[in-house]
Amino acid sequence: MSLNWITLRVRDLETSLNFYHGILGLPIERRFESRGKQIVMLDTGTHPKLELIQGNDPALKPECGVSVGFEVKSLDEAMEYLKSQGIPVARGPITPNPHLRFFYILDPDGFEVQLAEHS
Template identity: 80%
Template sequence: MKLSLNWITLRVRDLEVSLNFYHSILGLPVDRRFESRGRQIVMLGTEGQPKIELIQGTDLALKPECGVSVGFEVESLDEAMDNFKSQGIQVARGPVTPNPRLRFFYVLDPDGFEVQIAEHS
């Protein structure tokens, strides 16, 4: 059996605030937006890549402290840090350099989930 990652679901309190973070700030394109069983859902991501699924809800299925994070890769970590700073988003942790080929930092999304931004060289 061959598997491929399709999406990661985040249940969010305010869909529009989270959509602004993932689409406007991180730059993920909106793949589609729809309603299912009375809940608003947005799929974000680049064609051919796994998606982030945001589902509007009042209770988070995962709490931010559960240890789950979403990771993205950038070409320049310094440029990414400057971009977040210019948008008023503070670095929550890092930057960290665990080995000579990897540097990363974390920011928090509107629900407190860690979003890792990494640069591989």
């Protein structure tokens, strides 16, 4: 068994696409409509994919403790890039052990996005 995708219910699909596709660089795998909802699948390069569903009835609220995490080659470069895009660091950087550093930013709906560097 493998994890196929993670779904985030977002208020404004275009704003979320600008964040995940435009700023974080996740490629759009496909875009479609299902039962009146606009849906975009973003390719993460491996599994799981990230599914964005536009709607005003979120099943998960940002306060629920769910976060999405991505691996980066350089945490310092990621922080500088995001700063240049006007994306502030919400928490961190945190170094829980000598081989891991990470920080969190918030997506347009307030979900935490973790960027991590392993050495």
